[in-house]
Amino acid sequence: MGYFKGKQFKQDIILVAVGYYFRFPLSYRDVSGILKERGVSVHPTTIMRWVHISSIKSGKRKTNLHSYLGI
Numbered sequence: 669m670g671y672f673k674g675k676q677f678k679q680d681i682i683l684v685a686v687g688y689y690f691r692f693p694l695s696y697r698d699v700s701g702i703l704k705e706r707g708v709s710v711h712p713t714t715i716m717r718w719v720h721i722s723s724i725k726s727g728k729r730k731t732n733l734h735s736y737l738g739i
Contacts, residue, residue, distance in 0.1 A: 677708075677710065681703070681708055681710070684703070685699050685703060685710065685715050685718060685719075686715075686718050686719055686722045688702060689715065689719050690719075695712075696712035696713070696715045696716045696719070697712045699712070699715050700712045
């Protein structure tokens with residue numbers, strides 16, 4: 669994928685971080701903490717950028733799902 673070219677982190681780490689955010693009711697800070705426990709230090713703002721870009725590209729929006737579920 670062209671999106672991952674030139675990124676500081678590997679494709680796997682970006683996909684895992686975005687996957688955690690979309691699958692579970694976690695904040696960016698929570699996802700950052702989970703990755704830190706696994707030896708990868710990522711700032712929550714970086715995760716926010718990854719989620720924002722991936723949601724635009726895929727058409728997914730967590731807020732729509734959460735408002736529907738009442739979360």
